[in-house]
Amino acid sequence: MAIPTVLFLLAICIYPLLNSLYLTFNEWSLTSNKPPKWIWLGNFWELIRDDRFWSSLKTTAVFTAGVVSIEMCIGMLLALSASRNTKFRQVCRSIILIPMMITPVVLGLIWKYMFNPENGIINYLLGLIGINGPIWLGEPAPALPAVMIVDIWQWTPFVFLLLLSGIASLPPEVFEAARVDGASPRQMFRYITLPLLMPFMLVALLIRFIDSFKIFDTIFVMTRGGPANATESLSIYTYKVGLNFFRMGYAATLSYVILIIITFASQQFLKLEKR
Amino acid sequence: MGERKKGRGHIWIDIVLVLVVLIVLFPLVWILLTSFKDRFLIAATPPKIFFRPVLDNYYTVFFRDAFYKFFKDSLIIAVCSTGIALFLGSMTAYSMTRYRVGGDFLPFWILSIRMFPPIAIILPIYIIMRKLHLLDTYYAVIIMHTLVNLPFVVWLMSGFFREVPNEIDEAAKIDGCSVFSAFLRVILPIVLPGLLATTIFCFITSWNEFLFALVLSGRRVTTLPVAAAFYVTDRDILWGPMAAVGVTASIPIIIFTILIQKHLVRGLTYGAVK
Numbered sequence: 001m002a003i004p005t006v007l008f009l010l011a012i013c014i015y016p017l018l019n020s021l022y023l024t025f026n027e028w029s030l031t032s033n034k035p036p037k038w039i040w041l042g043n044f045w046e047l048i049r050d051d052r053f054w055s056s057l058k059t060t061a062v063f064t065a066g067v068v069s070i071e072m073c074i075g076m077l078l079a080l081s082a083s084r085n086t087k088f089r090q091v092c093r094s095i096i097l098i099p100m101m102i103t104p105v106v107l108g109l110i111w112k113y114m115f116n117p118e119n120g121i122i123n124y125l126l127g128l129i130g131i132n133g134p135i136w137l138g139e140p141a142p143a144l145p146a147v148m149i150v151d152i153w154q155w156t157p158f159v160f161l162l163l164l165s166g167i168a169s170l171p172p173e174v175f176e177a178a179r180v181d182g183a184s185p186r187q188m189f190r191y192i193t194l195p196l197l198m199p200f201m202l203v204a205l206l207i208r209f210i211d212s213f214k215i216f217d218t219i220f221v222m223t224r225g226g227p228a229n230a231t232e233s234l235s236i237y238t239y240k241v242g243l244n245f246f247r248m249g250y251a252a253t254l255s256y257v258i259l260i261i262i263t264f265a266s267q268q269f270l271k272l273e274k275r
Numbered sequence: 276m277g278e279r280k281k282g283r284g285h286i287w288i289d290i291v292l293v294l295v296v297l298i299v300l301f302p303l304v305w306i307l308l309t310s311f312k313d314r315f316l317i318a319a320t321p322p323k324i325f326f327r328p329v330l331d332n333y334y335t336v337f338f339r340d341a342f343y344k345f346f347k348d349s350l351i352i353a354v355c356s357t358g359i360a361l362f363l364g365s366m367t368a369y370s371m372t373r374y375r376v377g378g379d380f381l382p383f384w385i386l387s388i389r390m391f392p393p394i395a396i397i398l399p400i401y402i403i404m405r406k407l408h409l410l411d412t413y414y415a416v417i418i419m420h421t422l423v424n425l426p427f428v429v430w431l432m433s434g435f436f437r438e439v440p441n442e443i444d445e446a447a448k449i450d451g452c453s454v455f456s457a458f459l460r461v462i463l464p465i466v467l468p469g470l471l472a473t474t475i476f477c478f479i480t481s482w483n484e485f486l487f488a489l490v491l492s493g494r495r496v497t498t499l500p501v502a503a504a505f506y507v508t509d510r511d512i513l514w515g516p517m518a519a520v521g522v523t524a525s526i527p528i529i530i531f532t533i534l535i536q537k538h539l540v541r542g543l544t545y546g547a548v549k
Contacts, residue, residue: 002381005385009384009385020395101528
């Protein structure tokens with residue numbers, strides 16, 4: 001009964017991947033009628049010398065490192081403090097779920113509206129406490145923090161909930177035993193809670209890493225990668241090269257870079273988890 | 276003394292939680308309010324919280340800009356891709372968990388599809404669909420959304436199937452069921468709650484998906500996120516109608532989310548965490 005699925009995946013996923021691999025060795029513009037031209041490692045050579053690629057790689061790295069670490073920290077703190085269950089907290093939890101399910105494009109638009117310099121609520125609120133808000137999405141410096149805020153707002157609840165279910169699964173007997181043996185709260189956290197939560201933290205870390213590294217939707221809607229390419233992630237740059245400039249070979253090379261980085265990094269995570 | 280200290284800590288935590296809830300809700304409430312404001316109210320500073328709501332924006336979106344068309348496209352694509360993914364995925368999950376079809380390799384392979392970035396195959400897919408004259412049709416987007424949902428169904432359903440004891444299959448077979456009818460008549464009804472949660476998950480994923488829909492759609496077929504993304508251009512910023520689009524697109528999602536909240540963590544982590 002698995003055969004249809006395997007065939008489907010071969011046709012829709014593996015074949016395109018191989019096709020893409022072939023394209024990385026070619027120069028091919030979709031706008032001209034010429035067939036793909038084999039140029040060996042020409043695209044990789046261009047990649048190394050392409051400043052815009054390096055800058056988008058840096059943007060993606062900063063974005064990923066920033067949002068993942070902040071989401072993990074806030075999520076962990078919230079989960080540890082709110083682990084005991086009450087009716088009120090259950091209601092809070094249900095509400096917190098909402099952002100991560102709402103269409104990212106719609107969220108991007110909502111935040112773009114709130115960030116806008118003319119009548120955006122964020123700069124108005126900042127003005128109330130005497131801060132002159134920047135033109136968030138119009139200047140290179142605050143644009144990347146702005147899109148990071150949206151991601152953090154959307155996905156911290158995910159880390160929170162995941163760790164919460166991790167904490168709920170901890171065996172209470174262990175803590176009881178530790179208390180009897182005279183362990184301090186700090187020792188209990190360091191030697192019991194943290195190691196037992198490790199698998200949950202790794203899952204959260206892995207999923208958040210993968211998803212934020214391929215960030216596309218919210219950035220596309222909020223800034224299209226601008227201003228001055230300040231928010232251009234690897235996915236956005238690849239999209240532009242492929243579907244705005246129609247340079248298929250080079251875009252395929254870029255997409256393979258993303259694929260390789262994500263595969264390599266998630267393998268490292270999985271190795272950590274096995275240990 | 277110790278008790279009192281504990282009680283006070285309790286209240287502080289609840290206050291922090293309320294703050295978090297407010298931060299989470301604020302953008303959503305703000306967009307809801309904006310959607311009921313007219314042009315002048317939206318431009319007003321300081322922003323007004325109490326006002327007489329008007330339906331102008333909703334009227335503009337649905338009657339002038341014909342957004343119901345995009346809703347219809349999104350709905351058709353979400354329903355079809357969810358259906359196909361459920362059909363293929365639950366059969367695969369069943370054969371994987373019960374008969375170890377594909378050994379260790381197949382589950383791992385299917386999981387790795389969750390990890391890979393859609394951008395990695397979007398170009399060849401675009402080229403193939405162009406060759407097949409499938410660009411700007413329902414088929415192209417449905418096929419790709421099925422690909423996105425399929426690994427998800429396989430992993431979630433595998434988890435649900437594993438919770439059903441093997442003896443039930445055995446009993447069904449002794450009663451004369453074939454493998455297929457045991458699956459259809461005995462096992463599927465047992466995992467129905469899980470199946471429903473998976474269905475809603477797939478629906479939301481397809482409803483929200485942007486990149487494939489953006490690249491493969493065009494003038495004839497446009498999903499809601501794609502239409503919304505191009506609704507706000509830098510030259511002509513229509514915040515009011517945009518807010519109306521956002522609100523109407525989010526309402527089904529919010530209802531669905533509340534329906535499946537019990538399974539949400541499990542779903543979002545591909546069954547890695549229950």
